[in-house]
Amino acid sequence: xxxxxxxxxxxxxxxxxxxxxxxxxxxxxxxxxxxxxxxxxxxxxxxxxxxxxxxxxxxxxxxxxxxxxxxxxxxxxxxxxxxxxxxxxxxxxxxxxxxxxxxxxxxxxxxxxxxxxxxxxxxxxxxxxxxxxxxxxxxxxxxxxxxxxxxxxxxxxxxxxxxxxxxxxxxxxxxxxxxxxxxxxxxxxxxxxxxxxxxxxxxxxxxxxxxxxxxxxxxxxxxxxxxxxxxxxxxxxxxxxxxxxxxxxxxxxxxxxxxxxxxxxxxxxxx
Amino acid sequence: xxxxxxxxxxxxxxxxxxxxxxxxxxxxxxxxxxxxxxxxxxxxxxxxxxxxxxxxxxxxxxxxxxxxxxxxxxxxxxxxxxxxxxxxxxxxxxxxxxxxxxxxxxxxxxxxxxxxxxxxxxxxxxxxxxxxxxxxxxxxxxxxxxxxxxxxxxxxxxxxxxxxxxxxxxxxxxxxxxxxxxxxxxxxxxxxxxxxxxxxxxxxxxxxxxxxxxxxxxxxxxxxxxxxxxxxxxxxxxxxxxxxxxxxxxxxxxxxxxxxxxxxxxxxxxxxxxxxxxxxxxxxxxxxxxxxxxxxxxxxxxxx
Numbered sequence: 320x321x322x323x324x325x326x327x328x329x330x331x332x333x334x335x336x337x338x339x340x341x342x343x344x345x346x347x348x349x350x351x352x353x354x355x356x357x358x359x360x361x362x363x364x365x366x367x368x369x370x371x372x373x374x375x376x377x378x379x380x381x382x383x384x385x386x387x388x389x390x391x392x393x394x395x396x397x398x399x400x401x402x403x404x405x406x407x408x409x410x411x412x413x414x415x416x417x418x419x420x421x422x423x424x425x426x427x428x429x430x431x432x433x434x435x436x437x438x439x440x441x442x443x444x445x446x447x448x449x450x451x452x453x454x455x456x457x458x459x460x461x462x463x464x465x466x467x468x469x470x471x472x473x474x475x476x477x478x479x480x481x482x483x484x485x486x487x488x489x490x491x492x493x494x495x496x497x498x499x500x501x502x503x504x505x506x507x508x509x510x511x512x513x514x515x516x517x518x519x520x521x522x523x524x525x526x527x528x529x530x531x532x533x534x535x536x537x538x539x540x541x542x543x544x545x546x547x548x549x550x551x552x553x554x555x556x557x558x559x560x561x562x563x564x565x566x567x568x569x570x571x572x573x574x575x576x577x578x579x580x581x582x583x584x585x586x587x588x589x590x
Numbered sequence: 591x592x593x594x595x596x597x598x599x600x601x602x603x604x605x606x607x608x609x610x611x612x613x614x615x616x617x618x619x620x621x622x623x624x625x626x627x628x629x630x631x632x633x634x635x636x637x638x639x640x641x642x643x644x645x646x647x648x649x650x651x652x653x654x655x656x657x658x659x660x661x662x663x664x665x666x667x668x669x670x671x672x673x674x675x676x677x678x679x680x681x682x683x684x685x686x687x688x689x690x691x692x693x694x695x696x697x698x699x700x701x702x703x704x705x706x707x708x709x710x711x712x713x714x715x716x717x718x719x720x721x722x723x724x725x726x727x728x729x730x731x732x733x734x735x736x737x738x739x740x741x742x743x744x745x746x747x748x749x750x751x752x753x754x755x756x757x758x759x760x761x762x763x764x765x766x767x768x769x770x771x772x773x774x775x776x777x778x779x780x781x782x783x784x785x786x787x788x789x790x791x792x793x794x795x796x797x798x799x800x801x802x803x804x805x806x807x808x809x810x811x812x813x814x815x816x817x818x819x820x821x822x823x824x825x826x827x828x829x830x831x832x833x834x835x836x837x838x839x840x841x842x843x844x845x846x847x848x849x850x851x852x853x854x855x856x857x858x859x860x861x862x863x864x865x866x867x868x869x870x871x872x873x874x875x876x877x878x879x880x881x882x883x884x885x886x887x888x889x890x891x892x893x894x
Contacts, residue, residue, distance in 0.1 A: 320624050321624050322624060322625070323625055323863075323864060323865065361862070361863075366657050366809075366810045366838060367656045367657050368654075369654055369657060369658065369659060369809055369810070369858070369862060370654050370659060370861065370862060371862060417863075419864070549649070549650075550650055550652055550653070550654075551652070552652045552659065552661070552861045553615075553621075553860070553861035553862075553864075555621055555624075555864070556617060556621045557615060557616060557617040557621040557622070557860065557861060557864075558614070558615060558617075558652070558661070558663070558861050559637075559646065559651070559663050559666050560651045560652030560661060560663060561649075561651075561652070562646070562649050562651060562666075563649065564648070564649070569643070570643075570645075570668075571645055572645060572646050572648075572649070572666060
């Protein structure tokens with residue numbers, strides 16, 4: 320259940336170019352958050368930056384985690400894109416931050432056998448919500464496709480590697496891995512997929528990427544979940560500001576924060 | 591802690607405190623129960639209900655501006671029947687006044703809804719939305735023409751004995767005139783202000799930031815204008831005024847009470863800090879004690 324609570328900044332470091340890692344000590348949230356859920360962070364007390372910002376959680380450590388020093392911590396990998404995230408970069412160790420979480424439905428995770436084919440597809444900071452998912456899927460036949468504009472936008476490779484997954488990268492400028500988008504990479508990889516096997520696809524990234532992917536996973540052998548990004552008002556279902564159009568007849572506009580952020584690919588109307 | 595009397599009267603309702611959750615920012619109450627008990631508020635006002643379900647506007651529906659947000663939700667709601675079936679049972683169980691915000695496309699629809707809600711148990715009051723900027727053909731016509739507003743309120747008044755609050759649009763030349771018209775029509779109270787019609791432009795795409803192009807601006811950015819309007823209306827009418835517009839804390843709420851509001855609504859702030867209502871109640875109480883005022887009603891309209 321979501322709660323509003325204070326956390327304490329334990330680190331806030333630039334990873335490279337415009338990407339940062341914010342670590343927060345916040346046991347009430349880190350202890351219960353699941354893969355694909357998110358938090359709403361108040362980035363400033365200044366009312367000119369009024370709304371909270373939604374962030375996926377990259378890593379979180381429960382209070383029973385074997386590494387004692389990591390217990391109660393959660394980490395947000397974020398990209399500096401505007402006034403709010405710029406303010407976030409000024410957060411310092413020891414500062415208090417106001418969080419609401421965990422929010423939304425995470426990925427649906429039926430128990431999968433070790434023979435299951437799992438393909439994670441992340442564009443840019445989209446990999447953030449996929450990392451905890453990869454942890455949950457460790458032990459399956461896990462392939463992670465990571466895409467970005469340039470090599471600077473390819474994030475998380477070292478972390479995913481530790482989970483014994485196969486990692487493939489694509490950059491639009493060709494500076495790392497295959498040249499093209501991560502969806503192009505998926506399409507070429509899918510040619511090697513076995514005809515009579517099912518593939519569990521999990522994707523997160525900007526809408527154009529997911530829309531492009533939607534056109535390429537229509538075969539019945541793909542069981543595809545997508546985690547959506549959206550501008551949000553509250554994050555907890557009150558304002559109906561973050562909706563996405565779905566094929567649900569009665570209520571086509573569903574809330575990304577409440578019914579999502581993870582949806583079945585086939586339920587979304589990609590406009 | 592010393593005791594002070596926070597009760598205020600709005601029509602037939604006696605609110606245990608003057609802090610009310612505003613329509614469209616509080617869902618149907620249940621979204622907030624993880625954060626605090628909504629029963630502690632003076633009243634809650636539901637999301638706007640129409641006769642038939644409404645799908646709402648295409649996204650994006652929300653955009654942050656300096657000190658405010660522009661929204662174009664478009665009155666998405668499950669409609670009267672579905673509300674009764676799925677949402678009312680929870681709202682009704684709360685130990686506070688339940689006020690239903692409603693709207694129609696025509697006078698007939700407004701009257702029909704007034705009549706239907708009148709027969710539903712567990713409802714204390716109705717807030718008529720004659721002012722949503724986000725839906726074509728809807729309230730805005732009623733909300734900007736004093737004569738039409740008068741006729742509409744008069745007709746709805748006959749359909750219900752519940753406390754009838756009319757929510758006013760700030761997108762008019764003379765809001766005091768609008769308030770007087772709906773008072774003459776038989777409103778028990780007015781609430782103001784709804785959002786200001788607004789636009790946000792993306793210079794990179796050269797497109798609007800909202801799917802509906804136009805939205806409504808709320809938040810601290812509108813507070814000074816809202817205060818002025820509440821003050822003007824308070825002087826013009828003798829029915830209670832419920833003030834709102836960018837209230838983020840108790841100080842803001844007290845400003846509205848001083849200029850003439852009998853109660854205040856918390857809107858946008860609920861989205862940012864879901865516990866705002868509770869903090870405002872606590873802050874008003876503290877202010878009364880510090881200033882040796884026994885009853886919040888003594889504070890209303892004492893500005894100037």
